[in-house]
Amino acid sequence: MLNYDFNIEGVIGKIKKLNAAKIALQFPEGLKVHATSIADEIESKTNSKVIILGDACYGACDIADQEMMNLVDIIVHFGHTPLPLNYKIPVIFVEAYSRINIEDSIKKSLKNLDGYNNIGLVTTTQHLNVLKKMKTILEKKGKKVFLKKGIGTSEGQVLGCNFSAIKNLPVDAYLFVGSGNFHPLGIKLFTKKPVIIADPYMGDVRSIDEFSDKILRVRFAKIVKASEANNFGIVVSSKEGQFRLELAYHLKEMIQKSGKKAVIIMMNSINPTLLMAYRELDAFVITACPRIAIDDANMYEKPLLTPQELEVVLDKRDWSNYEMDEIKYDENKNIINSI
Amino acid sequence: MLNYDFNIEGVIGKIKKLNAAKIALQFPEGLKVHATSIADEIESKTNSKVIILGDACYGACDIADQEMMNLVDIIVHFGHTPLPLNYKIPVIFVEAYSRINIEDSIKKSLKNLDGYNNIGLVTTTQHLNVLKKMKTILEKKGKKVFLKKGIGTSEGQVLGCNFSAIKNLPVDAYLFVGSGNFHPLGIKLFTKKPVIIADPYMGDVRSIDEFSDKILRVRFAKIVKASEANNFGIVVSSKEGQFRLELAYHLKEMIQKSGKKAVIIMMNSINPTLLMAYRELDAFVITACPRIAIDDANMYEKPLLTPQELEVVLDKRDWSNYEMDEIKYDENKNIINSI
Numbered sequence: 147m148l149n150y151d152f153n154i155e156g157v158i159g160k161i162k163k164l165n166a167a168k169i170a171l172q173f174p175e176g177l178k179v180h181a182t183s184i185a186d187e188i189e190s191k192t193n194s195k196v197i198i199l200g201d202a203c204y205g206a207c208d209i210a211d212q213e214m215m216n217l218v219d220i221i222v223h224f225g226h227t228p229l230p231l232n233y234k235i236p237v238i239f240v241e242a243y244s245r246i247n248i249e250d251s252i253k254k255s256l257k258n259l260d261g262y263n264n265i266g267l268v269t270t271t272q273h274l275n276v277l278k279k280m281k282t283i284l285e286k287k288g289k290k291v292f293l294k295k296g297i298g299t300s301e302g303q304v305l306g307c308n309f310s311a312i313k314n315l316p317v318d319a320y321l322f323v324g325s326g327n328f329h330p331l332g333i334k335l336f337t338k339k340p341v342i343i344a345d346p347y348m349g350d351v352r353s354i355d356e357f358s359d360k361i362l363r364v365r366f367a368k369i370v371k372a373s374e375a376n377n378f379g380i381v382v383s384s385k386e387g388q389f390r391l392e393l394a395y396h397l398k399e400m401i402q403k404s405g406k407k408a409v410i411i412m413m414n415s416i417n418p419t420l421l422m423a424y425r426e427l428d429a430f431v432i433t434a435c436p437r438i439a440i441d442d443a444n445m446y447e448k449p450l451l452t453p454q455e456l457e458v459v460l461d462k463r464d465w466s467n468y469e470m471d472e473i474k475y476d477e478n479k480n481i482i483n484s485i
Numbered sequence: 486m487l488n489y490d491f492n493i494e495g496v497i498g499k500i501k502k503l504n505a506a507k508i509a510l511q512f513p514e515g516l517k518v519h520a521t522s523i524a525d526e527i528e529s530k531t532n533s534k535v536i537i538l539g540d541a542c543y544g545a546c547d548i549a550d551q552e553m554m555n556l557v558d559i560i561v562h563f564g565h566t567p568l569p570l571n572y573k574i575p576v577i578f579v580e581a582y583s584r585i586n587i588e589d590s591i592k593k594s595l596k597n598l599d600g601y602n603n604i605g606l607v608t609t610t611q612h613l614n615v616l617k618k619m620k621t622i623l624e625k626k627g628k629k630v631f632l633k634k635g636i637g638t639s640e641g642q643v644l645g646c647n648f649s650a651i652k653n654l655p656v657d658a659y660l661f662v663g664s665g666n667f668h669p670l671g672i673k674l675f676t677k678k679p680v681i682i683a684d685p686y687m688g689d690v691r692s693i694d695e696f697s698d699k700i701l702r703v704r705f706a707k708i709v710k711a712s713e714a715n716n717f718g719i720v721v722s723s724k725e726g727q728f729r730l731e732l733a734y735h736l737k738e739m740i741q742k743s744g745k746k747a748v749i750i751m752m753n754s755i756n757p758t759l760l761m762a763y764r765e766l767d768a769f770v771i772t773a774c775p776r777i778a779i780d781d782a783n784m785y786e787k788p789l790l791t792p793q794e795l796e797v798v799l800d801k802r803d804w805s806n807y808e809m810d811e812i813k814y815d816e817n818k819n820i821i822n823s824i
Contacts, residue, residue, distance in 0.1 A: 170751070178762035182716070185748050195734070200720070200752035200759050213723055217730070377521070381539070384552055391556070395534070409524050412509070413539035414753065420539050423517035 207387025375428030383434030436471035546726025714767030722773030
């Protein structure tokens with residue numbers, strides 16, 4: 147059995163209904179192993195021609211709609227929920243729900259939540275189908291559960307670049323259900339409240355505090371190192387949902403007004419090899435996916451900063467106001483190009 | 486002194502003449518080290534805003550015109566000559582001519598050219614400015630030199646995907662001036678004539694024969710291995726000048742008619758990590774840059790084939806008719822999507 151529920155029958159139904167003859171399939175890295183069998187199934191059960199999109203893809207910020215505009219009728223995008231962007235061709239979003247059992251982890255987390263009555267419940271896309279179940283388990287144990295719809299995200303859903311669903315909730319603590327430390331780190335830094343992680347993959351329940359302290363020490367060190375920088379590279383991603391060129395121009399001006407130099411470098415996916423060529427640059431500011439500067443810091447020789455960290459470097463923001471970077475969407479102006 | 490002559494003053498003149506306010510600079514990998522200083526110089530001497538394009542770039546097949554259409558007024562592309570493509574915004578091509586001395590190598594090559602009177606002279610973009618000088622040296626030694634303009638290339642110029650400038654010349658041997666073995670390999674395989682390499686970088690003069698024999702043995706081994714394949718991935722690049730989707734459809738049909746399975750996978754740049762996800766595929770056919778299957782063969786776990794090699798695998802072409810892959814351009818139909 148697959149670890150994910152893709153609902154391919156539903157996809158095939160939509161393809162037939164839309165009468166789509168040419169289809170592109172897009173998968174995040176972890177789901178690409180299923181690409182060829184899904185392509186086979188769709189081709190054999192419809193009259194369509196299928197192209198698998200092979201570029202790396204980490205979010206709905208990165209739909210290949212512009213690229214595929216005149217080549218296919220629809221894109222089927224797996225594993226992410228839509229962002230408030232204007233996609234140029236129809237995109238079927240297939241939420242790949244994990245089949246992992248989350249009950250045990252949540253029950254285990256109750257001990258860590260002892261003493262907290264009002265709980266902010268948060269998860270990521272692949273567990274949204276069991277959000278109600280999570281809530282019920284907590285409520286049965288007497289907790290009051292708070293869920294909030296974010297800007298461009300569902301109730302209780304955070305993304306690596308969007309924490310709007312957890313802000314300003316009247317809660318004592320947050321319970322994050324999912325894997326990894328990045329999302330709970332963001333919740334911690336935005337709310338300053340206790341954050342408990344119920345991780346069904348590792349099977350453990352842990353607090354974010356230790357990780358959060360460690361990351362803040364690393365970030366502080368990067369900021370100190372970047373304070374000596376005279377030449378900055380401001381990196382912009384050309385991915386539709388990460389494209390913050392106006393922000394980059396704004397940061398460039400800020401750097402220049404501080405008597406330092408800056409160039410804007412645009413690329414699709416950012417990696418250490420691509421930045422290696424710019425030997426005379428001392429530090430990079432990443433306006434693309436906010437995870438890159440934090441998660442991938444050790445892969446890069448030179449410090450990578452978020453826009454907010456650059457403000458600290460240039461004395462425009464106090465370290466005590468440290469904030470995670472977010473890519474803010476609103477309904478009128480797809481991407482707000484400022485911090 | 487720079488190893489290349491970029492003629493930045495000329496570029497600045499053109500920028501002023503075109504009144505360009507927003508400019509993107511694109512460099513191949515080897516020239517990216519000069520990107521920030523050139524960006525600085527252009528910004529300080531014009532009223533323009535400059536963006537450096539940071540994605541990997543290996544040829545004029547890969548101009549970012551579509552991507553930058555509404556973002557900049559012009560692209561300045563360094564190091565490659567234009568291909569017969571319809572660029573969507575003005576592109577200034579800056580041929581980055583190498584300042585390396587080629588005279589000694591050519592003089593040295595005369596010994597190897599002994600006995601051959603009619604010489605086909607060939608080089609790559611970065612030495613086109615000294616083509617006449619090369620010709621003169623050879624002529625002074627009594628050689629008759631043949632040069633031919635290719636389809637989409639200058640007189641005496643070959644690309645990794647375009648050998649039209651060397652075909653059907655009434656010569657006894659070819660002299661290739663430049664680095665690497667890929668281009669002379671192509672000349673050898675297309676013409677079956679002696680090919681001498683005058684390599685000013687290595688400082689040596691050599692025949693392609695040994696390398697050519699070695700590569701043919703490797704290719705034969707890949708073809709034998711791929712003959713056992715049941716599942717093929719046909720890889721298409723979305724780069725404008727490498728985009729051969731129609732060819733991919735044609736190859737898919739050919740594979741299916743042979744009772745085997747095939748999927749089409751589209752990506753921008755091809756690399757081993759991106760192909761690793763497709764565990765159930767046994768071999769890949771690369772319709773993108775013809776160099777990938779040959780030059781990068783050892784980086785990939787599974788055999789990569791050129792379209793012509795696939796024909797050998799499927800018994801549609803005899804091994805004795807082995808041919809390098811080329812991306813053929815004509816003036817009417819940008820890219821000819823067939824072999």
